[in-house]
Amino acid sequence: MWHVTDNAQEPPGRQLSPAWRRVTRGEPRWASTAAVVAVVVIQLTLPARLTVPPQWLMPAVELALLLALIAANPHRIERGSAAYRATGLGLALVIGGANAYSAVRLVAGLIRGTETSAAGTLLLTGGAIWLTNAVIFALLYWELDRGGPAARAQGERDVPDFLFVQMQSPDLAPPHWEPAFFDYFYLSFTNSTAFSPTDVMPVTRWAKALMLAQSAVSLLTVVLVVARAVNILG
Template structure:
């Protein structure tokens, strides 16, 4: 009862018939899978890891600015934080010297520790500066005060750019592997893929631009935060930037008068 004539006229069992149907359906299934992958947004596909140079250059720039800050605003001893940051950076570069593709829990933790170290050092400098301005004990002349405040503000931009870059969709290595479907930040190229090259992924410079515009406009511009942590982090950056700019400029104007 379970046997029917096959294509060659030979009686075939139900199992043989199902196997033949499966063989016939396999090419169509493969074509459908390929079509689905081609329709998938470029930023969700597996891509090459981004080059290392941009994020490395940002950290080196921060270290250089830290040495330019007044002695009274730096963590003591003055060389401690820059040396710690450079050692952490060297370990990260050794793990991914050219492109950020290798992913592990330890490597990701190392990157977050580096960002935290820079943030702590700059937070200390900003707090010392703000306290001095509020109490009226900051001795710097107007020009020096503006330069110092500008350096702290710029370091703050780099720090938040690194945070956005390290946290969005699991970090640069996870983004390259397309491990997470839901973005934390929605870039224009994600909404309008025709404006971006194939396999586009946000890189550090995109997050630096996001950080810079948030520090100047005190609100999102063309990049929208999607998740709650992204919104709260952008809110924190706007508050820190606003306090630094307002207090430094007000004090400098008062000195000039």
């Protein structure tokens, strides 16, 4: 495969390959950082009974891992390594573990009938856990698709794990389009609401497995929380 940078010139008569298949500038750091910070804020506002004790522990671990990632790539994600990749995946898994604990505690309380009797509070708590779940899977999709953001910037892999519309119809996309964190968050959010792929198709088996798991978790959370809230209001 022939790679060029954003500033390189294509030989006369040769069509420029799509940006997502070329060596390009790394993705800006701010979007994924903002998502993690938002998750930390949500975790700190959850009821203490739904969080891993002490309540500050998991947010502190997550912020420490985030700072390590920022130190390695402060502005744009361009330099990758095994340690950097492990740290990024570790961050997503730590957030996932903390949210899974919260979800299990919430579901157990709903089944036993010990969870809050205030419908508004229950919906807010369930919504916070659901939104955190969407961010977690967005991070996983973003970290795993074609080797992660650093590998995508280097154009290391041709075959995508997720097929975006712009990849199928490059003539309808800007010339330098390539997937960024927001695109993966959109994928995660729509999968959480529709419980199935929408306009982004999973290609590899691991991508299908992750989307299947996300749909199952989202469906379980929504059904139990909404059913309990309706029962309280009724």
